Amino acid sequence: MTNIIFLGFGNVGYHLCNALYKHKHITVIQIYNRNKIVLDPELNHIPVTTKLSELKNADIYFIALPDDAIKSFSKDLPFQNKLVVHTSGSVEMNELSAINRKGVFYPLQTFSKKRTVNFKEVPICIEAESSSDLRKLKEIGEILSEKIIEIDSNKRAQLHLAAVYANNFVNYMYTISSAILAENNLSFDLLKPLISETARKIETLSAKEVQTGPARRNDQKTIEKHLHLLKDSRYKELYEQITIAIQTSYGKKL
Amino acid sequence: MTNIIFLGFGNVGYHLCNALYKHKHITVIQIYNRNKIVLDPELNHIPVTTKLSELKNADIYFIALPDDAIKSFSKDLPFQNKLVVHTSGSVEMNELSAINRKGVFYPLQTFSKKRTVNFKEVPICIEAESSSDLRKLKEIGEILSEKIIEIDSNKRAQLHLAAVYANNFVNYMYTISSAILAENNLSFDLLKPLISETARKIETLSAKEVQTGPARRNDQKTIEKHLHLLKDSRYKELYEQITIAIQTSYGKKL
Numbered sequence: 448m449t450n451i452i453f454l455g456f457g458n459v460g461y462h463l464c465n466a467l468y469k470h471k472h473i474t475v476i477q478i479y480n481r482n483k484i485v486l487d488p489e490l491n492h493i494p495v496t497t498k499l500s501e502l503k504n505a506d507i508y509f510i511a512l513p514d515d516a517i518k519s520f521s522k523d524l525p526f527q528n529k530l531v532v533h534t535s536g537s538v539e540m541n542e543l544s545a546i547n548r549k550g551v552f553y554p555l556q557t558f559s560k561k562r563t564v565n566f567k568e569v570p571i572c573i574e575a576e577s578s579s580d581l582r583k584l585k586e587i588g589e590i591l592s593e594k595i596i597e598i599d600s601n602k603r604a605q606l607h608l609a610a611v612y613a614n615n616f617v618n619y620m621y622t623i624s625s626a627i628l629a630e631n632n633l634s635f636d637l638l639k640p641l642i643s644e645t646a647r648k649i650e651t652l653s654a655k656e657v658q659t660g661p662a663r664r665n666d667q668k669t670i671e672k673h674l675h676l677l678k679d680s681r682y683k684e685l686y687e688q689i690t691i692a693i694q695t696s697y698g699k700k701l
Numbered sequence: 702m703t704n705i706i707f708l709g710f711g712n713v714g715y716h717l718c719n720a721l722y723k724h725k726h727i728t729v730i731q732i733y734n735r736n737k738i739v740l741d742p743e744l745n746h747i748p749v750t751t752k753l754s755e756l757k758n759a760d761i762y763f764i765a766l767p768d769d770a771i772k773s774f775s776k777d778l779p780f781q782n783k784l785v786v787h788t789s790g791s792v793e794m795n796e797l798s799a800i801n802r803k804g805v806f807y808p809l810q811t812f813s814k815k816r817t818v819n820f821k822e823v824p825i826c827i828e829a830e831s832s833s834d835l836r837k838l839k840e841i842g843e844i845l846s847e848k849i850i851e852i853d854s855n856k857r858a859q860l861h862l863a864a865v866y867a868n869n870f871v872n873y874m875y876t877i878s879s880a881i882l883a884e885n886n887l888s889f890d891l892l893k894p895l896i897s898e899t900a901r902k903i904e905t906l907s908a909k910e911v912q913t914g915p916a917r918r919n920d921q922k923t924i925e926k927h928l929h930l931l932k933d934s935r936y937k938e939l940y941e942q943i944t945i946a947i948q949t950s951y952g953k954k955l
Contacts, residue, residue, distance in 0.1 A: 514922070645872060646900035
Protein backbone atom coordinates (compact mmCIF):
# COMPACT_ATOMS: atom_id res chain seq x y z
CA MET A 448 0.00 0.00 0.00
CA THR A 449 1.31 3.42 -0.94
CA ASN A 450 0.12 6.47 0.96
CA ILE A 451 0.14 9.65 -1.05
CA ILE A 452 -0.59 13.32 -0.39
CA PHE A 453 -1.41 16.00 -2.94
CA LEU A 454 0.14 19.39 -2.31
CA GLY A 455 -1.95 21.82 -4.34
CA PHE A 456 -5.21 20.85 -6.00
CA GLY A 457 -5.53 22.55 -9.37
CA ASN A 458 -6.44 20.69 -12.57
CA VAL A 459 -3.50 18.29 -12.48
CA GLY A 460 -3.90 17.42 -8.79
CA TYR A 461 -7.63 16.97 -9.21
CA HIS A 462 -7.33 14.60 -12.16
CA LEU A 463 -4.44 12.59 -10.71
CA CYS A 464 -6.31 12.23 -7.44
CA ASN A 465 -9.48 11.14 -9.20
CA ALA A 466 -7.60 8.59 -11.23
CA LEU A 467 -5.62 7.17 -8.30
CA TYR A 468 -7.77 7.21 -5.17
CA LYS A 469 -9.89 4.17 -6.12
CA HIS A 470 -6.95 1.88 -6.70
CA LYS A 471 -6.52 -0.79 -4.03
CA HIS A 472 -2.77 -0.21 -3.68
CA ILE A 473 -3.10 3.54 -3.22
CA THR A 474 -4.49 5.60 -0.39
CA VAL A 475 -4.77 9.35 -0.81
CA ILE A 476 -4.38 10.17 2.86
CA GLN A 477 -4.53 13.97 2.62
CA ILE A 478 -4.86 16.95 0.32
CA TYR A 479 -3.14 20.21 1.11
CA ASN A 480 -4.28 23.42 -0.53
CA ARG A 481 -3.38 26.93 0.56
CA ASN A 482 -6.96 28.07 0.16
CA LYS A 483 -9.99 26.10 1.33
CA ILE A 484 -11.42 23.79 -1.30
CA VAL A 485 -14.66 21.85 -1.59
CA LEU A 486 -14.10 18.31 -2.80
CA ASP A 487 -16.41 16.40 -5.10
CA PRO A 488 -18.70 14.00 -3.17
CA GLU A 489 -16.68 10.92 -4.17
CA LEU A 490 -13.48 12.47 -2.76
CA ASN A 491 -14.85 14.04 0.39
CA HIS A 492 -13.64 11.21 2.61
CA ILE A 493 -10.12 12.55 2.05
CA PRO A 494 -8.89 14.88 4.80
CA VAL A 495 -8.02 18.38 3.57
CA THR A 496 -5.73 20.87 5.23
CA THR A 497 -4.65 24.41 4.52
CA LYS A 498 -1.70 24.19 6.95
CA LEU A 499 1.69 22.75 6.15
CA SER A 500 2.19 22.02 9.85
CA GLU A 501 -0.70 19.54 9.70
CA LEU A 502 0.78 17.45 6.89
CA LYS A 503 0.74 13.72 7.60
CA ASN A 504 3.39 11.14 7.01
CA ALA A 505 3.16 9.77 3.44
CA ASP A 506 5.21 7.65 1.04
CA ILE A 507 4.99 10.13 -1.82
CA TYR A 508 4.09 13.81 -1.88
CA PHE A 509 2.84 15.17 -5.22
CA ILE A 510 3.36 18.90 -5.64
CA ALA A 511 0.68 19.99 -8.12
CA LEU A 512 1.19 23.75 -8.07
CA PRO A 513 1.83 26.37 -10.75
CA ASP A 514 5.37 26.05 -12.15
CA ASP A 515 6.62 29.27 -10.61
CA ALA A 516 5.53 28.25 -7.12
CA ILE A 517 7.18 24.82 -6.96
CA LYS A 518 10.71 25.81 -6.00
CA SER A 519 9.95 27.98 -2.99
CA PHE A 520 7.09 25.76 -1.84
CA SER A 521 9.36 22.72 -1.73
CA LYS A 522 11.66 24.58 0.66
CA ASP A 523 8.84 25.21 3.10
CA LEU A 524 7.94 21.56 3.60
CA PRO A 525 8.29 20.69 7.31
CA PHE A 526 9.89 17.26 6.88
CA GLN A 527 13.02 15.62 5.46
CA ASN A 528 14.16 12.71 3.35
CA LYS A 529 10.69 11.99 1.95
CA LEU A 530 9.95 11.39 -1.74
CA VAL A 531 8.61 14.71 -3.02
CA VAL A 532 7.75 14.93 -6.72
CA HIS A 533 6.40 17.71 -8.86
CA THR A 534 4.06 17.23 -11.82
CA SER A 535 5.35 19.97 -14.13
CA GLY A 536 6.69 19.69 -17.67
CA SER A 537 9.03 22.62 -17.57
CA VAL A 538 10.46 22.72 -14.04
CA GLU A 539 13.78 20.95 -13.51
CA MET A 540 13.85 18.23 -10.91
CA ASN A 541 16.69 20.07 -9.21
CA GLU A 542 14.52 23.07 -8.48
CA LEU A 543 13.01 20.95 -5.74
CA SER A 544 14.60 21.45 -2.34
CA ALA A 545 17.39 19.04 -1.41
CA ILE A 546 15.93 18.50 2.05
CA ASN A 547 13.78 15.75 0.53
CA ARG A 548 14.27 13.06 -2.14
CA LYS A 549 13.44 14.61 -5.49
CA GLY A 550 11.33 13.28 -8.33
CA VAL A 551 9.11 14.25 -11.24
CA PHE A 552 5.79 12.72 -12.30
CA TYR A 553 4.63 14.65 -15.36
CA PRO A 554 1.49 13.49 -17.18
CA LEU A 555 1.71 14.91 -20.70
CA GLN A 556 -1.88 15.97 -21.22
CA THR A 557 -4.13 19.02 -21.02
CA PHE A 558 -6.46 19.01 -18.06
CA SER A 559 -9.71 20.88 -17.46
CA LYS A 560 -11.97 20.37 -14.49
CA LYS A 561 -14.90 19.80 -16.83
CA ARG A 562 -13.37 16.89 -18.77
CA THR A 563 -12.69 13.35 -17.71
CA VAL A 564 -9.24 12.22 -18.76
CA ASN A 565 -8.52 8.74 -20.02
CA PHE A 566 -5.06 8.26 -18.55
CA LYS A 567 -4.45 4.92 -20.30
CA GLU A 568 -2.75 6.58 -23.27
CA VAL A 569 -1.30 9.60 -21.50
CA PRO A 570 2.51 9.46 -21.47
CA ILE A 571 3.75 9.81 -17.90
CA CYS A 572 7.27 11.20 -17.73
CA ILE A 573 9.14 10.17 -14.61
CA GLU A 574 12.47 11.14 -13.12
CA ALA A 575 14.06 10.51 -9.70
CA GLU A 576 17.44 10.65 -8.01
CA SER A 577 17.57 6.99 -7.03
CA SER A 578 16.54 3.88 -8.86
CA SER A 579 14.33 2.79 -5.96
CA ASP A 580 12.38 6.05 -6.09
CA LEU A 581 12.17 5.79 -9.87
CA ARG A 582 10.72 2.31 -9.43
CA LYS A 583 8.09 3.66 -7.04
CA LEU A 584 7.06 6.34 -9.52
CA LYS A 585 6.94 3.74 -12.24
CA GLU A 586 4.58 1.60 -10.19
CA ILE A 587 2.23 4.52 -9.60
CA GLY A 588 2.47 5.51 -13.26
CA GLU A 589 1.60 2.00 -14.40
CA ILE A 590 -1.63 2.13 -12.42
CA LEU A 591 -2.70 4.99 -14.69
CA SER A 592 -1.08 4.54 -18.04
CA GLU A 593 0.50 2.15 -20.49
CA LYS A 594 3.14 4.68 -21.43
CA ILE A 595 5.71 5.39 -18.74
CA ILE A 596 8.76 7.28 -19.96
CA GLU A 597 11.94 7.79 -17.98
CA ILE A 598 13.21 11.13 -19.14
CA ASP A 599 15.58 13.70 -17.67
CA SER A 600 14.78 17.36 -16.99
CA ASN A 601 16.43 18.65 -20.18
CA LYS A 602 14.53 16.35 -22.50
CA ARG A 603 11.33 16.94 -20.56
CA ALA A 604 11.75 20.70 -21.08
CA GLN A 605 11.98 20.13 -24.85
CA LEU A 606 8.96 17.86 -24.77
CA HIS A 607 7.02 20.49 -22.84
CA LEU A 608 8.08 23.16 -25.32
CA ALA A 609 6.79 21.00 -28.20
CA ALA A 610 3.56 20.53 -26.23
CA VAL A 611 3.13 24.30 -25.98
CA TYR A 612 2.94 24.49 -29.77
CA ALA A 613 0.75 21.38 -30.08
CA ASN A 614 -1.69 22.40 -27.38
CA ASN A 615 -1.50 26.03 -26.19
CA PHE A 616 -0.77 27.57 -29.57
CA VAL A 617 -3.12 25.25 -31.43
CA ASN A 618 -5.88 26.16 -29.01
CA TYR A 619 -5.18 29.83 -29.62
CA MET A 620 -5.61 29.23 -33.36
CA TYR A 621 -9.02 27.74 -32.53
CA THR A 622 -9.77 30.89 -30.52
CA ILE A 623 -8.97 33.11 -33.51
CA SER A 624 -11.12 30.95 -35.81
CA SER A 625 -13.91 31.16 -33.32
CA ALA A 626 -13.65 34.96 -33.11
CA ILE A 627 -13.73 35.32 -36.91
CA LEU A 628 -16.82 33.12 -37.14
CA ALA A 629 -18.60 34.88 -34.26
CA GLU A 630 -18.02 38.24 -35.89
CA ASN A 631 -19.72 36.94 -39.03
CA ASN A 632 -22.59 35.18 -37.25
CA LEU A 633 -21.32 31.79 -38.34
CA SER A 634 -21.40 28.81 -36.00
CA PHE A 635 -18.15 27.32 -34.72
CA ASP A 636 -19.78 23.92 -35.29
CA LEU A 637 -18.98 24.36 -38.98
CA LEU A 638 -15.27 23.94 -38.22
CA LYS A 639 -15.50 20.95 -35.91
CA PRO A 640 -15.21 18.22 -38.58
CA LEU A 641 -12.20 20.05 -40.02
CA ILE A 642 -10.53 20.42 -36.63
CA SER A 643 -11.13 16.80 -35.80
CA GLU A 644 -9.76 15.57 -39.16
CA THR A 645 -6.73 17.87 -38.89
CA ALA A 646 -5.82 16.25 -35.57
CA ARG A 647 -6.58 12.69 -36.72
CA LYS A 648 -4.50 13.08 -39.86
CA ILE A 649 -1.21 13.42 -38.05
CA GLU A 650 -1.81 10.15 -36.21
CA THR A 651 -0.71 8.39 -39.38
CA LEU A 652 0.79 11.05 -41.66
CA SER A 653 3.54 13.58 -40.98
CA ALA A 654 2.46 17.17 -40.40
CA LYS A 655 5.07 18.39 -42.83
CA GLU A 656 3.64 16.18 -45.56
CA VAL A 657 -0.05 17.12 -45.10
CA GLN A 658 0.41 20.91 -44.99
CA THR A 659 -2.02 22.63 -47.33
CA GLY A 660 -3.40 26.13 -47.75
CA PRO A 661 -2.56 29.42 -49.43
CA ALA A 662 0.82 29.76 -47.67
CA ARG A 663 1.90 26.25 -48.66
CA ARG A 664 1.09 26.80 -52.33
CA ASN A 665 2.29 30.43 -52.37
CA ASP A 666 -1.14 31.65 -53.40
CA GLN A 667 -0.42 35.34 -52.90
CA LYS A 668 -3.83 36.45 -54.13
CA THR A 669 -5.69 34.50 -51.45
CA ILE A 670 -3.16 35.55 -48.81
CA GLU A 671 -3.76 39.21 -49.64
CA LYS A 672 -7.50 38.70 -49.64
CA HIS A 673 -7.28 37.16 -46.17
CA LEU A 674 -5.12 39.99 -44.85
CA HIS A 675 -7.66 42.41 -46.20
CA LEU A 676 -10.52 40.58 -44.43
CA LEU A 677 -8.72 40.54 -41.07
CA LYS A 678 -9.69 43.52 -38.95
CA ASP A 679 -7.99 42.61 -35.69
CA SER A 680 -4.33 43.65 -36.00
CA ARG A 681 -3.11 40.83 -33.72
CA TYR A 682 -4.75 38.18 -35.87
CA LYS A 683 -3.44 39.88 -38.98
CA GLU A 684 0.14 39.96 -37.71
CA LEU A 685 -0.01 36.30 -36.75
CA TYR A 686 -1.44 35.46 -40.16
CA GLU A 687 1.51 37.20 -41.82
CA GLN A 688 4.13 35.66 -39.52
CA ILE A 689 2.84 32.11 -39.79
CA THR A 690 2.39 32.44 -43.54
CA ILE A 691 5.98 33.59 -43.96
CA ALA A 692 7.19 30.78 -41.71
CA ILE A 693 5.30 28.19 -43.77
CA GLN A 694 6.54 29.66 -47.04
CA THR A 695 10.11 29.60 -45.78
CA SER A 696 9.75 26.04 -44.47
CA TYR A 697 8.65 24.90 -47.90
CA GLY A 698 11.48 26.54 -49.69
CA LYS A 699 10.21 29.91 -50.86
CA LYS A 700 13.07 32.36 -51.06
CA LEU A 701 11.97 35.65 -49.49
CA MET B 702 -30.11 10.91 -63.13
CA THR B 703 -27.55 13.68 -62.97
CA ASN B 704 -24.51 13.56 -65.23
CA ILE B 705 -21.46 15.27 -63.85
CA ILE B 706 -17.95 16.05 -65.06
CA PHE B 707 -14.91 16.91 -62.96
CA LEU B 708 -12.65 19.59 -64.34
CA GLY B 709 -9.35 19.13 -62.55
CA PHE B 710 -8.57 16.12 -60.41
CA GLY B 711 -6.54 17.13 -57.38
CA ASN B 712 -7.42 16.12 -53.81
CA VAL B 713 -10.88 17.71 -53.80
CA GLY B 714 -11.89 16.32 -57.20
CA TYR B 715 -10.57 12.91 -56.29
CA HIS B 716 -12.49 12.70 -53.03
CA LEU B 717 -15.73 14.15 -54.42
CA CYS B 718 -15.58 11.76 -57.33
CA ASN B 719 -14.95 8.79 -55.06
CA ALA B 720 -17.84 9.77 -52.83
CA LEU B 721 -20.31 10.40 -55.67
CA TYR B 722 -19.66 7.94 -58.49
CA LYS B 723 -21.32 4.97 -56.77
CA HIS B 724 -24.59 6.73 -56.13
CA LYS B 725 -27.45 5.50 -58.32
CA HIS B 726 -28.65 9.01 -59.18
CA ILE B 727 -25.21 10.21 -60.26
CA THR B 728 -23.08 9.34 -63.23
CA VAL B 729 -19.58 10.74 -63.48
CA ILE B 730 -19.43 10.78 -67.25
CA GLN B 731 -15.96 12.28 -67.68
CA ILE B 732 -12.91 13.65 -65.92
CA TYR B 733 -10.84 16.42 -67.45
CA ASN B 734 -7.31 17.04 -66.31
CA ARG B 735 -4.70 19.14 -68.08
CA ASN B 736 -2.07 16.49 -67.52
CA LYS B 737 -2.61 12.79 -67.95
CA ILE B 738 -3.74 10.98 -64.82
CA VAL B 739 -3.99 7.34 -63.82
CA LEU B 740 -7.26 6.56 -62.08
CA ASP B 741 -7.67 4.12 -59.22
CA PRO B 742 -9.01 0.74 -60.43
CA GLU B 743 -12.52 1.42 -59.13
CA LEU B 744 -12.72 4.65 -61.15
CA ASN B 745 -11.07 3.54 -64.34
CA HIS B 746 -14.37 3.00 -66.17
CA ILE B 747 -14.68 6.82 -66.23
CA PRO B 748 -13.44 8.42 -69.48
CA VAL B 749 -10.59 10.85 -68.99
CA THR B 750 -9.57 13.65 -71.31
CA THR B 751 -6.82 16.24 -71.39
CA LYS B 752 -8.58 18.32 -74.05
CA LEU B 753 -11.29 20.89 -73.41
CA SER B 754 -12.59 20.36 -76.93
CA GLU B 755 -13.50 16.77 -76.00
CA LEU B 756 -15.70 17.71 -73.06
CA LYS B 757 -19.07 15.98 -73.09
CA ASN B 758 -22.48 17.37 -72.34
CA ALA B 759 -23.20 17.22 -68.59
CA ASP B 760 -25.71 18.57 -66.09
CA ILE B 761 -23.10 19.93 -63.72
CA TYR B 762 -19.41 20.68 -64.22
CA PHE B 763 -17.27 20.74 -61.07
CA ILE B 764 -14.13 22.85 -61.37
CA ALA B 765 -11.70 21.37 -58.84
CA LEU B 766 -8.59 23.39 -59.61
CA PRO B 767 -6.23 25.54 -57.52
CA ASP B 768 -7.92 28.81 -56.50
CA ASP B 769 -5.78 30.99 -58.71
CA ALA B 770 -6.59 28.96 -61.83
CA ILE B 771 -10.39 28.97 -61.56
CA LYS B 772 -11.19 32.35 -63.08
CA SER B 773 -9.28 32.06 -66.31
CA PHE B 774 -10.10 28.37 -66.70
CA SER B 775 -13.82 29.09 -66.54
CA LYS B 776 -13.46 31.51 -69.47
CA ASP B 777 -11.91 28.80 -71.64
CA LEU B 778 -14.83 26.40 -71.40
CA PRO B 779 -16.18 25.67 -74.90
CA PHE B 780 -19.89 25.73 -74.04
CA GLN B 781 -22.56 28.08 -72.69
CA ASN B 782 -25.42 28.24 -70.24
CA LYS B 783 -24.37 25.10 -68.36
CA LEU B 784 -24.18 24.85 -64.57
CA VAL B 785 -20.47 25.28 -63.75
CA VAL B 786 -19.50 25.28 -60.08
CA HIS B 787 -16.17 25.63 -58.34
CA THR B 788 -15.22 23.89 -55.10
CA SER B 789 -13.11 26.58 -53.48
CA GLY B 790 -13.55 28.28 -50.12
CA SER B 791 -11.98 31.57 -51.00
CA VAL B 792 -12.92 32.26 -54.62
CA GLU B 793 -16.04 34.38 -55.20
CA MET B 794 -18.79 32.83 -57.27
CA ASN B 795 -18.59 35.82 -59.57
CA GLU B 796 -15.04 35.03 -60.57
CA LEU B 797 -16.57 32.31 -62.71
CA SER B 798 -17.21 33.32 -66.30
CA ALA B 799 -20.70 34.62 -67.10
CA ILE B 800 -20.92 32.48 -70.23
CA ASN B 801 -22.27 29.70 -68.00
CA ARG B 802 -24.57 29.48 -64.95
CA LYS B 803 -22.43 29.98 -61.87
CA GLY B 804 -22.37 28.06 -58.64
CA VAL B 805 -20.20 26.99 -55.70
CA PHE B 806 -19.96 23.61 -54.03
CA TYR B 807 -17.38 23.91 -51.25
CA PRO B 808 -16.83 20.96 -48.93
CA LEU B 809 -15.25 22.38 -45.77
CA GLN B 810 -12.68 19.73 -45.03
CA THR B 811 -8.99 18.98 -45.51
CA PHE B 812 -8.29 16.38 -48.16
CA SER B 813 -5.26 14.17 -48.70
CA LYS B 814 -5.04 11.40 -51.26
CA LYS B 815 -3.98 9.01 -48.54
CA ARG B 816 -7.02 9.47 -46.29
CA THR B 817 -10.61 8.39 -46.78
CA VAL B 818 -13.02 11.18 -45.93
CA ASN B 819 -16.31 10.58 -44.18
CA PHE B 820 -18.42 13.19 -45.92
CA LYS B 821 -21.45 12.65 -43.67
CA GLU B 822 -20.41 15.38 -41.25
CA VAL B 823 -18.57 17.63 -43.69
CA PRO B 824 -20.38 20.95 -44.12
CA ILE B 825 -21.03 21.57 -47.80
CA CYS B 826 -21.37 25.25 -48.61
CA ILE B 827 -23.45 25.93 -51.69
CA GLU B 828 -24.23 29.02 -53.70
CA ALA B 829 -25.88 29.56 -57.10
CA GLU B 830 -27.44 32.33 -59.16
CA SER B 831 -30.86 30.74 -59.48
CA SER B 832 -32.98 28.85 -57.00
CA SER B 833 -33.29 25.90 -59.38
CA ASP B 834 -29.51 25.55 -59.63
CA LEU B 835 -29.23 25.93 -55.88
CA ARG B 836 -31.74 23.10 -55.51
CA LYS B 837 -29.65 20.90 -57.80
CA LEU B 838 -26.52 21.55 -55.76
CA LYS B 839 -28.45 20.85 -52.59
CA GLU B 840 -29.56 17.47 -53.95
CA ILE B 841 -25.99 16.51 -54.80
CA GLY B 842 -24.80 17.79 -51.42
CA GLU B 843 -27.39 15.73 -49.57
CA ILE B 844 -26.08 12.57 -51.18
CA LEU B 845 -22.81 13.24 -49.38
CA SER B 846 -23.54 15.07 -46.18
CA GLU B 847 -26.11 15.91 -43.54
CA LYS B 848 -24.92 19.50 -43.39
CA ILE B 849 -25.71 21.59 -46.44
CA ILE B 850 -25.26 25.33 -45.92
CA GLU B 851 -26.43 28.02 -48.28
CA ILE B 852 -23.89 30.76 -47.88
CA ASP B 853 -22.81 33.68 -50.04
CA SER B 854 -19.28 34.39 -51.27
CA ASN B 855 -18.51 36.95 -48.57
CA LYS B 856 -19.45 34.71 -45.67
CA ARG B 857 -17.73 31.77 -47.33
CA ALA B 858 -14.53 33.81 -47.53
CA GLN B 859 -14.70 34.46 -43.78
CA LEU B 860 -15.38 30.80 -43.12
CA HIS B 861 -12.41 29.83 -45.26
CA LEU B 862 -10.22 32.33 -43.43
CA ALA B 863 -11.26 30.80 -40.09
CA ALA B 864 -10.46 27.38 -41.57
CA VAL B 865 -6.94 28.54 -42.44
CA TYR B 866 -6.26 29.12 -38.73
CA ALA B 867 -8.02 25.91 -37.64
CA ASN B 868 -6.33 23.69 -40.19
CA ASN B 869 -3.33 25.18 -42.03
CA PHE B 870 -1.90 27.07 -39.08
CA VAL B 871 -2.72 24.34 -36.58
CA ASN B 872 -0.95 21.84 -38.81
CA TYR B 873 2.07 24.11 -38.93
CA MET B 874 2.13 24.15 -35.12
CA TYR B 875 2.25 20.34 -35.29
CA THR B 876 5.15 20.64 -37.73
CA ILE B 877 7.10 22.82 -35.30
CA SER B 878 6.38 20.40 -32.41
CA SER B 879 7.53 17.58 -34.58
CA ALA B 880 10.76 19.37 -35.49
CA ILE B 881 11.55 20.11 -31.83
CA LEU B 882 10.99 16.50 -30.87
CA ALA B 883 13.01 15.14 -33.79
CA GLU B 884 15.93 17.37 -32.86
CA ASN B 885 15.88 15.86 -29.37
CA ASN B 886 15.39 12.26 -30.47
CA LEU B 887 11.94 12.15 -28.94
CA SER B 888 9.05 10.39 -30.68
CA PHE B 889 6.16 12.44 -32.05
CA ASP B 890 3.90 9.67 -30.70
CA LEU B 891 4.35 11.23 -27.26
CA LEU B 892 2.26 14.21 -28.34
CA LYS B 893 -0.56 12.32 -30.04
CA PRO B 894 -2.83 11.91 -27.00
CA LEU B 895 -2.36 15.63 -26.24
CA ILE B 896 -3.15 16.66 -29.81
CA SER B 897 -6.21 14.45 -29.89
CA GLU B 898 -7.52 15.75 -26.55
CA THR B 899 -6.85 19.37 -27.58
CA ALA B 900 -9.07 18.90 -30.62
CA ARG B 901 -11.76 16.94 -28.78
CA LYS B 902 -11.99 19.51 -26.01
CA ILE B 903 -13.34 22.25 -28.21
CA GLU B 904 -16.20 20.02 -29.36
CA THR B 905 -17.88 20.82 -26.07
CA LEU B 906 -15.93 23.69 -24.48
CA SER B 907 -14.98 27.06 -25.91
CA ALA B 908 -11.37 27.51 -26.99
CA LYS B 909 -11.17 30.77 -25.10
CA GLU B 910 -12.19 29.06 -21.89
CA VAL B 911 -9.78 26.10 -22.12
CA GLN B 912 -6.64 28.08 -22.95
CA THR B 913 -3.76 27.06 -20.69
CA GLY B 914 0.01 27.38 -20.73
CA PRO B 915 2.76 29.81 -19.79
CA ALA B 916 1.36 32.65 -21.94
CA ARG B 917 -2.14 32.30 -20.48
CA ARG B 918 -0.86 32.47 -16.90
CA ASN B 919 1.82 35.07 -17.64
CA ASP B 920 4.56 32.71 -16.47
CA GLN B 921 7.45 34.82 -17.68
CA LYS B 922 10.09 32.48 -16.29
CA THR B 923 8.88 29.53 -18.37
CA ILE B 924 8.40 31.74 -21.42
CA GLU B 925 12.01 32.89 -21.20
CA LYS B 926 13.21 29.36 -20.67
CA HIS B 927 11.37 28.28 -23.82
CA LEU B 928 12.77 31.17 -25.85
CA HIS B 929 16.22 30.16 -24.68
CA LEU B 930 15.65 26.55 -25.76
CA LEU B 931 14.45 27.52 -29.25
CA LYS B 932 17.28 27.53 -31.73
CA ASP B 933 15.36 28.09 -34.97
CA SER B 934 14.72 31.82 -35.26
CA ARG B 935 11.39 31.35 -37.11
CA TYR B 936 10.01 29.13 -34.36
CA LYS B 937 11.29 31.56 -31.76
CA GLU B 938 9.62 34.56 -33.41
CA LEU B 939 6.33 32.71 -33.68
CA TYR B 940 6.60 31.70 -30.04
CA GLU B 941 7.03 35.34 -29.07
CA GLN B 942 4.23 36.61 -31.33
CA ILE B 943 1.68 34.03 -30.29
CA THR B 944 2.60 34.43 -26.63
CA ILE B 945 2.08 38.19 -26.82
CA ALA B 946 -1.22 37.68 -28.66
CA ILE B 947 -2.45 35.26 -25.97
CA GLN B 948 -1.33 37.57 -23.18
CA THR B 949 -3.11 40.51 -24.79
CA SER B 950 -6.27 38.45 -25.40
CA TYR B 951 -6.41 37.59 -21.71
CA GLY B 952 -6.00 41.13 -20.54
CA LYS B 953 -2.31 41.61 -19.87
CA LYS B 954 -1.36 45.22 -20.41
CA LEU B 955 1.84 45.37 -22.41
